[in-house]
Amino acid sequence: MAKILLRHADVITLDTEGNVLRDADVAIDGGRIIALGAPPDGFLPDETVDAHEHILLPGFVNAHTHSPMTLFRGWAEELLRERWFNERVWMAETSVTADDVYWGAALAAVEMIRGGTTAFADQYFYMDRVAQVVVESGLRASLAWCTFGREEGEIGTDLPGIAAFVEEWQGAGDGRLRTALGPHSPYVCSPQFLARSAAVAVRLGAGIHIHAAETQAQVQNSILRNDLTPVEILDRNGIFDVPALVAHGIYLSDADIVILAAKHASVVQCATSQMKLGLGLTRVPELAAAGVNVALGTDSPATNTSLSMLQEARHAVLAQRLSRSNPGALPGDQALRMATQNGARALGFPTCGRIAPGYSADLVLIDCASARLIPRHDLVANVLFAAQDGDVSDVMVAGRWLMRRGRLLTLDEERIRAEAERRGSTLVGL
Amino acid sequence: MAKILLRHADVITLDTEGNVLRDADVAIDGGRIIALGAPPDGFLPDETVDAHEHILLPGFVNAHTHSPMTLFRGWAEELLRERWFNERVWMAETSVTADDVYWGAALAAVEMIRGGTTAFADQYFYMDRVAQVVVESGLRASLAWCTFGREEGEIGTDLPGIAAFVEEWQGAGDGRLRTALGPHSPYVCSPQFLARSAAVAVRLGAGIHIHAAETQAQVQNSILRNDLTPVEILDRNGIFDVPALVAHGIYLSDADIVILAAKHASVVQCATSQMKLGLGLTRVPELAAAGVNVALGTDSPATNTSLSMLQEARHAVLAQRLSRSNPGALPGDQALRMATQNGARALGFPTCGRIAPGYSADLVLIDCASARLIPRHDLVANVLFAAQDGDVSDVMVAGRWLMRRGRLLTLDEERIRAEAERRGSTLVGL
Numbered sequence: 001m002a003k004i005l006l007r008h009a010d011v012i013t014l015d016t017e018g019n020v021l022r023d024a025d026v027a028i029d030g031g032r033i034i035a036l037g038a039p040p041d042g043f044l045p046d047e048t049v050d051a052h053e054h055i056l057l058p059g060f061v062n063a064h065t066h067s068p069m070t071l072f073r074g075w076a077e078e079l080l081r082e083r084w085f086n087e088r089v090w091m092a093e094t095s096v097t098a099d100d101v102y103w104g105a106a107l108a109a110v111e112m113i114r115g116g117t118t119a120f121a122d123q124y125f126y127m128d129r130v131a132q133v134v135v136e137s138g139l140r141a142s143l144a145w146c147t148f149g150r151e152e153g154e155i156g157t158d159l160p161g162i163a164a165f166v167e168e169w170q171g172a173g174d175g176r177l178r179t180a181l182g183p184h185s186p187y188v189c190s191p192q193f194l195a196r197s198a199a200v201a202v203r204l205g206a207g208i209h210i211h212a213a214e215t216q217a218q219v220q221n222s223i224l225r226n227d228l229t230p231v232e233i234l235d236r237n238g239i240f241d242v243p244a245l246v247a248h249g250i251y252l253s254d255a256d257i258v259i260l261a262a263k264h265a266s267v268v269q270c271a272t273s274q275m276k277l278g279l280g281l282t283r284v285p286e287l288a289a290a291g292v293n294v295a296l297g298t299d300s301p302a303t304n305t306s307l308s309m310l311q312e313a314r315h316a317v318l319a320q321r322l323s324r325s326n327p328g329a330l331p332g333d334q335a336l337r338m339a340t341q342n343g344a345r346a347l348g349f350p351t352c353g354r355i356a357p358g359y360s361a362d363l364v365l366i367d368c369a370s371a372r373l374i375p376r377h378d379l380v381a382n383v384l385f386a387a388q389d390g391d392v393s394d395v396m397v398a399g400r401w402l403m404r405r406g407r408l409l410t411l412d413e414e415r416i417r418a419e420a421e422r423r424g425s426t427l428v429g430l
Numbered sequence: 431m432a433k434i435l436l437r438h439a440d441v442i443t444l445d446t447e448g449n450v451l452r453d454a455d456v457a458i459d460g461g462r463i464i465a466l467g468a469p470p471d472g473f474l475p476d477e478t479v480d481a482h483e484h485i486l487l488p489g490f491v492n493a494h495t496h497s498p499m500t501l502f503r504g505w506a507e508e509l510l511r512e513r514w515f516n517e518r519v520w521m522a523e524t525s526v527t528a529d530d531v532y533w534g535a536a537l538a539a540v541e542m543i544r545g546g547t548t549a550f551a552d553q554y555f556y557m558d559r560v561a562q563v564v565v566e567s568g569l570r571a572s573l574a575w576c577t578f579g580r581e582e583g584e585i586g587t588d589l590p591g592i593a594a595f596v597e598e599w600q601g602a603g604d605g606r607l608r609t610a611l612g613p614h615s616p617y618v619c620s621p622q623f624l625a626r627s628a629a630v631a632v633r634l635g636a637g638i639h640i641h642a643a644e645t646q647a648q649v650q651n652s653i654l655r656n657d658l659t660p661v662e663i664l665d666r667n668g669i670f671d672v673p674a675l676v677a678h679g680i681y682l683s684d685a686d687i688v689i690l691a692a693k694h695a696s697v698v699q700c701a702t703s704q705m706k707l708g709l710g711l712t713r714v715p716e717l718a719a720a721g722v723n724v725a726l727g728t729d730s731p732a733t734n735t736s737l738s739m740l741q742e743a744r745h746a747v748l749a750q751r752l753s754r755s756n757p758g759a760l761p762g763d764q765a766l767r768m769a770t771q772n773g774a775r776a777l778g779f780p781t782c783g784r785i786a787p788g789y790s791a792d793l794v795l796i797d798c799a800s801a802r803l804i805p806r807h808d809l810v811a812n813v814l815f816a817a818q819d820g821d822v823s824d825v826m827v828a829g830r831w832l833m834r835r836g837r838l839l840t841l842d843e844e845r846i847r848a849e850a851e852r853r854g855s856t857l858v859g860l
Contacts, residue, residue: 077810272748275748278758305811321707322710322711325709371843371850374500374850374854375503375504384735385702386504390821391820425805
């Protein structure tokens with residue numbers, strides 16, 4: 001792999017000390033960062049990039065989404081108010097084909113790369129087709145095939161099929177692709193099915209990507225039926241015996257937080273989606289204080305409408321400060337860590353999400369030419385509160401450029417937009 | 431003025447019925463919209479624009495900002511947490527020159543036009559220099575020279591000077607510029623000064639742009655000292671005898687809302703700034719239900735960091751839904767009205783903010799080519815939750831293009847960026 005030297009960048013390292021360097025060089029070799037500040041003696045780059053007037057930061061990690069649902073973007077807006085969302089969208093999804101999934105995920109990949117996202121955790125169906133998009137796009141991902149686990153109708157209980165998917169794709173794309181099991185949630189999966197999924201995950205050495213505690217009603221029903229909270233149900237059935245990613249986790253008890261911390265589970269807040277649906281926020285400060293790894297995700301583009309992680313990090317800060325009536329409730333640096341390195345850890349890529357020697361070269365350059373990024377008193381504030389996806393000029397994953405100067409290098413953007421537009425209209429016309 | 435025909439646009443009219451038209455034509459003559467749907471018989475345009483794959487909507491109105499503070503963008507981030515904001519920034523502002531104000535406002539104008547803002551309500555100092563930016567840029571604005579009204583030290587009490595500003599600039603720029611008096615707030619202005627300001631406004635036929643009820647402490651202090659809420663103080667001293675724009679209005683009593691409605695005052699929520707500072711939200715649903723005109727503003731770029739009205743409207747919806755735990759708390763169509771026509775009314779431009787015959791041609795085109803705006807099931811949702819400033823391709827005020835295909839036509843963007851960068855660094859180096 002190429003030796004690359006990025007020169008004269010303003011670097012938001014997100015290292016332990018939160019260092020922000022001005023006019024620094026970054027040397028990349030073998031897909032990894034090998035030096036920061038100045039290149040090592042005798043480093044002869046194949047490519048030198050002048051990153052003057054650009055901010056360099058780790059790529060964003062969208063730690064919970066359903067990427068093919070770009071095809072339903074904006075379609076369920078009115079339904080949200082009626083809270084019919086799950087039912088209606090799930091109905092429409094019975095019409096979704098494997099090809100739709102491919103093109104929907106491809107559209108998501110275009111949007112994600114353009115917005116500086118370098119990795120995503122996805123949970124949906126026909127995930128072999130999403131895997132194809134990951135391999136082709138050069139993105140990093142953790143893919144979970146969603147299962148409903150309703151034994152009665154045998155809906156989404158095909159664990160042997162899921163195991164085959166996990167084994168086939170684990171480590172594909174030069175290790176950029178990881179797989180996980182995706183039992184949807186404790187409210188649609190029986191305890192027995194959760195336990196069976198956990199056993200398969202343990203056997204395959206895979207993680208689990210699941211939803212939990214999204215509403216108070218879910219928690220109340222769980223306690224009524226089982227005398228256990230949703231998190232306790234997951235714990236009792238072995239879900240936390242493997243690396244687990246819990247999406248939303250809004251209504252968590254103090255005892256739930258103790259369990260999540262002890263079992264090293266990750267919790268993914270999706271602020272935009274949770275705000276838009278009026279669900280509430282995840283208890284980020286308490287989870288972080290307890291040592292739980294808290295990451296950020298956009299959730300489905302059918303609820304969020306957007307896949308922008310810049311926006312997601314911004315909303316995480318604003319919402320937390322509003323709900324706690326405290327302008328210090330979530331510092332900007334912490335939000336950027338949640339949107340990068342915490343997400344990477346949740347997905348199983350612990351050497352991503354930081355600009356430091358030894359870390360993977362999953363990087364984003366933000367062009368500071370736009371009026372909204374002038375002056376440059378505080379780069380973290382400029383990125384978090386003023387930068388927009390369109391300011392992202394260059395994106396690299398594992399030392400390979402996916403976008404250079406605003407041009408996508410791995411995907412046929414024009415064809416993807418046309419196919420997605422056509423398929424989106426057809427699906428909704430049903 | 432030129433006759434212009436926009437063809438094949440998808441139009442978010444924001445008319446009474448909330449009509450969204452697909453593939454419609456809009457005819458413009460004399461700076462006004464004269465027909466919608468199809469051009470009138472015999473209409474011979476000087477310019478025909480193909481707006482295929484573009485959304486046309488009314489320009490945004492930023493109904494409360496301090497535009498020259500772009501120079502302090504990101505500088506007060508850490509101070510916010512310490513709540514030293516006002517004191518520290520006000521101290522630094524003693525170093526701000528009239529030329530700094532000009533270049534700071536010019537940078538704001540670049541950012542606003544690029545984000546689809548066609549009008550803004552500004553409150554700051556050296557407002558004759560902001561007026562110059564308004565005339566040159568082609569934007570529409572209501573400008574208020576901020577006065578502190580502390581009689582003791584004679585700080586900011588120059589009402590004759592303010593009156594001269596109001597009279598000199600009222601109606602400038604072919605009527606695009608309106609002026610207002612700007613007593614800062616009931617917590618820094620004495621009741622006597624408020625009454626004197628109101629009397630001057632009545633005499634000159636000008637409006638008033640003021641802050642009020644931003645914190646619970648302000649309300650409590652007001653009641654302790656005067657037995658009156660801030661809104662009651664304003665009412666007693668004649669502020670509502672002229673068209674009044676009240677910024678923030680967060681801690682309002684039911685009785686305050688009755689006063690604001692009876693006196694036809696406008697209230698401007700600045701969701702981003704209010705969230706970021708942990709202040710709380712304006713009671714938008716109650717104000718709207720009482721018939722108060724509620725608009726949206728970014729507040730200062732030193733707190734918000736950004737001047738994006740797309741972002742401001744988005745945050746207004748998300749924050750309201752979160753705080754009310756209700757996904758229907760603020761419908762998208764209502765948020766777009768607040769960000770356009772309600773703002774126009776607050777500024778004193780009642781024939782702006784709607785795409786309908788007779789309304790001023792203050793228009794924005796959004797290019798739908800970006801992946802984040804595909805597919806196009808719900809144009810209001812796409813604009814409100816997915817579009818970003820960079821998707822705005824064309825901006826028109828009163829039938830005159832300020833931006834065409836991403837190129838600014840009235841401002842020297844490169845020079846403005848360089849001057850603002852230099853001045854911002856110098857100011858903060860003090």
